[in-house]
Amino acid sequence: MSHDxxxxxIKVVAETLKIEPARIDDDSRFVxxxxxxxxxxxxxxxxxxxxxxxEMDEEEALDVKTIGKAVDFIVAHLG
Amino acid sequence: MPNPVTDRPYRPLAAAExxxxxxxxxxxxxxxxxxxxxxxxxxxVRNAQFLGDVRIGANGGMVAGDGPIQKPCGIYQALVxxxxxxxxxxxxxxxxxxxxxxxxxxxCIENAGRIETRPGATFGNGVEVEVLxxxxxxxxxxxxxxxxxxxxxxxxxxxxxxxxxxLIAVAKAEAxxxxxxxGRIGAGARIANAASIVDVNIGDYAVIDGAAAxxxxxxxxxxxAPAQIGSGVEAADFIIAEGSKVTxxxxxxxxxxxxxxxxxxxxSSEGSLFFANCxxxxxxxxxxxxxxxxxxxxxxxxxxxGLFSFYNAGSGTNQSNHLYKLGPVHEGKLERGCKTGSSSxxxxxxxxxxFSVVLGKHTRTFDTAxxxxxxxxxxxxxxxxxxxxxxxxxxxxxxxxxxxxxxxxRRGEVLRDRLTFDVFxxxxxxxxxxxxxxxxxxxxxxxxxxxxxxxxxxDVKRILLRTGMKFYRSxxxxxxxxxxxxxxxxxxxxPSASLAAALAPAADAVYDFDWIDVGGQMMPRRRLDDLCxxxxxxxxxxLDGINAELDAILRSYAEDEWIWVRETYPRVFERSLxxxxxxxxxxxADEWLKARKKFLALVLNDAQKEFDNVIQTGFGQDGTAxxxxxxxxxxRGDFESNRFAKELKAEIASLADRVEKWKRAASARS
Numbered sequence: 001m002s003h004d005x006x007x008x009x010i011k012v013v014a015e016t017l018k019i020e021p022a023r024i025d026d027d028s029r030f031v032x033x034x035x036x037x038x039x040x041x042x043x044x045x046x047x048x049x050x051x052x053x054x055e056m057d058e059e060e061a062l063d064v065k066t067i068g069k070a071v072d073f074i075v076a077h078l079g
Numbered sequence: 080m081p082n083p084v085t086d087r088p089y090r091p092l093a094a095a096e097x098x099x100x101x102x103x104x105x106x107x108x109x110x111x112x113x114x115x116x117x118x119x120x121x122x123x124v125r126n127a128q129f130l131g132d133v134r135i136g137a138n139g140g141m142v143a144g145d146g147p148i149q150k151p152c153g154i155y156q157a158l159v160x161x162x163x164x165x166x167x168x169x170x171x172x173x174x175x176x177x178x179x180x181x182x183x184x185x186x187c188i189e190n191a192g193r194i195e196t197r198p199g200a201t202f203g204n205g206v207e208v209e210v211l212x213x214x215x216x217x218x219x220x221x222x223x224x225x226x227x228x229x230x231x232x233x234x235x236x237x238x239x240x241x242x243x244x245x246l247i248a249v250a251k252a253e254a255x256x257x258x259x260x261x262g263r264i265g266a267g268a269r270i271a272n273a274a275s276i277v278d279v280n281i282g283d284y285a286v287i288d289g290a291a292a293x294x295x296x297x298x299x300x301x302x303x304a305p306a307q308i309g310s311g312v313e314a315a316d317f318i319i320a321e322g323s324k325v326t327x328x329x330x331x332x333x334x335x336x337x338x339x340x341x342x343x344x345x346x347s348s349e350g351s352l353f354f355a356n357c358x359x360x361x362x363x364x365x366x367x368x369x370x371x372x373x374x375x376x377x378x379x380x381x382x383x384x385g386l387f388s389f390y391n392a393g394s395g396t397n398q399s400n401h402l403y404k405l406g407p408v409h410e411g412k413l414e415r416g417c418k419t420g421s422s423s424x425x426x427x428x429x430x431x432x433x434f435s436v437v438l439g440k441h442t443r444t445f446d447t448a449x450x451x452x453x454x455x456x457x458x459x460x461x462x463x464x465x466x467x468x469x470x471x472x473x474x475x476x477x478x479x480x481x482x483x484x485x486x487x488x489r490r491g492e493v494l495r496d497r498l499t500f501d502v503f504x505x506x507x508x509x510x511x512x513x514x515x516x517x518x519x520x521x522x523x524x525x526x527x528x529x530x531x532x533x534x535x536x537x538d539v540k541r542i543l544l545r546t547g548m549k550f551y552r553s554x555x556x557x558x559x560x561x562x563x564x565x566x567x568x569x570x571x572x573x574p575s576a577s578l579a580a581a582l583a584p585a586a587d588a589v590y591d592f593d594w595i596d597v598g599g600q601m602m603p604r605r606r607l608d609d610l611c612x613x614x615x616x617x618x619x620x621x622l623d624g625i626n627a628e629l630d631a632i633l634r635s636y637a638e639d640e641w642i643w644v645r646e647t648y649p650r651v652f653e654r655s656l657x658x659x660x661x662x663x664x665x666x667x668a669d670e671w672l673k674a675r676k677k678f679l680a681l682v683l684n685d686a687q688k689e690f691d692n693v694i695q696t697g698f699g700q701d702g703t704a705x706x707x708x709x710x711x712x713x714x715r716g717d718f719e720s721n722r723f724a725k726e727l728k729a730e731i732a733s734l735a736d737r738v739e740k741w742k743r744a745a746s747a748r749s
Contacts (some may be wrong), residue, residue, distance in 0.1 A: 031693055039454055039466050040475075046542040050527075058472075058549070061681045069664065 005070045005078070012047045013067065016040065026068035048074060057064075084165040085181050087690070089114035089134045096121045099348040123153025129176075130160035142187050143272050144169065145288070150187070153570030164209070165266065183283065187590075192274040196262035199669070200278035203296040204561065205254035206316040208333045209350045210234045211384055213366045213400065213407040219352060220250035221318050221335050223257060223297055224622060227354035227370055227494035227598030228629050230335075234368060235386070236354075241615035257297070262318065265300060270407050272310075282306060282321070290314075304491040312743065321491050327360075334364075337371075337496060339488030346375075354388075354598065355496040356488055362392070362458075366400070366407075371498055371599040372483055384427055388599055389415040389483060395422035402426075403694055414448065415438075416479065431455065432514075433507050433596075436470055449514040451507045452550070455537065463537040467518065467547025468511070471554050474683035474689070476502065478723065497600040497633045503558040505643040506594040506601045511551040512650065518544040518551075540605030555651055557678050560671035562644045563656065564741070567664055571744040578661050580744075581647065585638035590646050603639050606632050664745045668738045672736065676734055683727045690718040 006026075014021040017034055030036040034071045036044060045061045048054070048070070064070050092100070096108050099121040100135045107113050107129040118137025141149040150169055157173035164170065165184035170177065172190045179196035188194070207218040210230075217234045219225070232239075233246040257280075265268070265283030282300030287293070287308030296317040300306040306319055310324025319336040327343035336342060337354040344360035348485055355371040362380035367373075370388025384407065386401035396419040401407040409427035413419070416434035424440040431437060432451040439457025447453055453470040456464050470476050480502035487498070521532055522544040531538050539547075564580070570581035584590075591603035610628050612621040619628055632639075648656045659667075672702035688694070690711075698714070699707030711736040718724055 031691065039456070039469060042466060042469055042546055043540065046540070046546045049545065050542045057677075059677050059684070062681070062684050066333070076173060 002071055002075050005075050008051055009067060009071050009074065012051050013044065016044050016047050024067055026066065028067045029065055052078060054078065082181065084136065084183055085163050089116050091399045102126055112118060123151060124251055126156045127154045128158040130158065132161050133159050134163040136164055136168065136184070138168070142167055142185055144187050177620060179260065180262045180264050182264045183268065185267045186264050187272045190272050191270055193278070194276045196260065196278055198260060200259045200262065201254060201277055202262065202280040203316055203318045204257035206333055208335065209351060209366055210368050211366055211386065213350065213384060213412040220247060220252035220254060222250050223299060223318060224495065225318070225335060228600055229499055229625065230352055230368070231598035237613065240612055242611045246612050249625070253622055267302065269669065273333065298715055301491050304338065304489065314446060320487055338494065355498060356486065371496055375411065379695070384410045387413045391418045393419050393421040393423060398425045398427055400427050420472050434470055434476055434502065443536060447535055447537060449510050449535070451510045465534070465537040465539050466543055467514065467539060468550030471550045472678060472685060474682055474686040477682050496598065497629055499601045499636055503554065504594065504601050505640055506554055506596055508558050509594055510590055515548050515551045518548050520711060538694045553674060553678060556670065557674040559644055559648060559651055560667060560674060562641065563667060564671050566641060566742065571741065571748065578659070581655050584642040584645055588635065588638040588642040590642045592647065600629065600633060602632050603643070606639065660749050661745050669739050672734055672738045676731060679727055679731045683724060686724050686727065687718050
């Protein structure tokens with residue numbers, strides 16, 4: 001499941017931040033490496049919610065700093 | 080009220096006194112028209128020329144001049160025409176003349192050019208200021224006791240024709256009262272190095288030092304709240320209120336400066352009103368209504384034809400009120416608590432909801448009144464992209480809410496503008512409820528394939544509608560639960576009080592879902608409607624009456640707020656507050672704890688971003704990468720020791736204790 005989630009996370013991030021998927025790997029940090037600003041962080045959360053049909057707690061979600069952690073977070077959410 | 084300077088006995092000069100004065104270089108057109116009070120000493124009058132009726136008080140002793148030096152009282156090197164001079168005053172080196180003034184005890188006037196009152200002077204009262212619309216139609220008549228609520232109504236409620244007619248009549252009656260043939264320089268006032276002062280009333284303890292030219296104005300001032308006019312200031316057709324400082328070459332034309340304001344550093348204002356605690360430096364204002372706490376500090380910032388309050392303008396903020404068609408007729412509204420980013424631009428007309436942030440160059444009209452706490456970012460095509468509710472949990476909003484009440488510079492017995500500071504109130508929370516409903520409807524009817532939707536003239540990413548609703552839901556719940564708990568705590572604090580009684584509204588509270596912000600004073604619409612009807616109908620007919628009603632509304636704020644919470648609670652929680660018993664309170668306390676904790680955690684997260692590695696970019700100049708962190712820490716400190724962050728953490732830590740304590744008390748009562 002995590003591979004599928006990973007691919008979809010990368011797709012969402014690439015579309016939201018308007019960057020090439022190839023630039024994104026598990027260690028990519030949203031802010032430092034991918035240039036996500038505050039408002040984009042909110043948009044990313046909304047996009048993940050939409051993509052995976054889940055509701056994320058902003059407080060917990062904002063603590064997720066890398067792509068790999070985001071995948072883990074969503075996999076845990078999907079149970 | 081009797082004037083201690085003018086309403087007291089004076090006597091003619093004795094022959095010996097005239098002889099002494101003449102020997103000291105003094106002349107008079109008619110010595111019989113120069114009178115003196117007990118305590119007059121001719122030794123303290125040298126090289127003075129007297130014209131017309133001049134009355135001089137006790138002039139012995141010293142008076143405070145510029146800086147620490149005490150200077151002799153008296154009259155030296157001055158032409159004095161038709162003036163009454165109080166006790167212990169000093170007038171020295173008035174190059175042209177001082178004419179037609181009553182000068183208070185202890186005043187000190189030195190090195191001035193011309194100070195005069197001309198026939199028919201009104202001292203800035205009665206001046207009609209073209210606020211918001213440069214071309215007219217919203218004129219506000221200036222008078223000494225003008226406040227932000229009165230100005231708001233007369234300027235912005237033109238749709239209430241009878242009301243506005245009555246208010247204008249009240250303003251003109253007040254202004255007419257100020258007309259006088261002689262001006263006033265108050266007790267303890269100090270005027271130095273001022274080239275020209277014509278038709279200006281100067282209040283007690285005002286300081287005018289280095290002003291270039293003041294004409295047709297009033298400077299309200301008191302011992303507790305002295306006004307200060309500094310070097311190079313040019314002002315015409317103005318009123319400046321107590322405790323304000325207009326300095327640094329500021330230029331005012333047809334402008335009102337309310338209490339506790341600071342205007343300087345070459346700022347220029349035309350046709351504008353500034354109310355309590357505004358700060359305006361470097362830039363320009365044209366036909367603006369600067370409500371309380373409007374702040375603009377930077378060059379290249381033009382505020383034009385707009386309504387602002389609790390506002391902060393970034394550098395280069397600009398708006399257009401002119402489309403080169405029918406003239407400069409467009410106007411804009413930024414509701415309380417907004418910010419505009421550097422080089423932001425808005426093409427009026429626009430209306431921005433409370434506590435929103437405007438970024439970029441907006442060339443389209445929009446109205447986000449129902450979407451407070453939003454980020455409004457301009458797209459390259461000039462359209463506005465809104466992130467609804469995003470500003471709700473930013474550290475800036477929380478800091479603003481905390482700092483405004485502590486930065487009220489107004490002093491003295493009368494604080495004219497009535498201010499309510501709450502960030503979360505029936506005004507903002509009501510807007511969030513309305514905004515949520517609009518977003519919900521739009522979200523539900525929009526296909527998932529749609530990326531962006533239109534709302535009030537702005538664009539919103541469809542998926543962010545749900546985010547906005549979540550933000551608003553958090554804010555609404557936190558606010559309402561906070562109010563309920565605070566109210567219920569009353570019952571716990573008083574053993575004899577019942578929960579039902581604690582949650583009951585006051586008999587005279589007024590409910591209206593719709594709240595409005597009248598020049599910095601929030602109130603239920605119905606309160607204002609009633610007042611407006613009373614003024615229009617003549618039941619309330621003068622300024623004292625209007626002020627008394629507005630003061631009463633201010634005193635009712637807490638009870639009106641509570642009845643709003645009580646009536647709105649079922650809409651949010653689908654349960655009436657009347658159904659609640661003490662046994663329900665622990666659950667409510669837990670919900671509040673969850674909401675408040677989450678809010679503070681998000682604010683803390685936002686604060687922490689100010690210390691992120693990205694923010695350290697550029698630190699450690701000429702050093703290694705490791706030096707950047709050290710440099711940053713030495714300049715900015717670290718997150719752990721940041722005072723604001725520590726306060727937030729302490730509050731988060733205390734929440735659970737408060738709830739536990741509260742629950743124990745509640746269970747003991749239930």
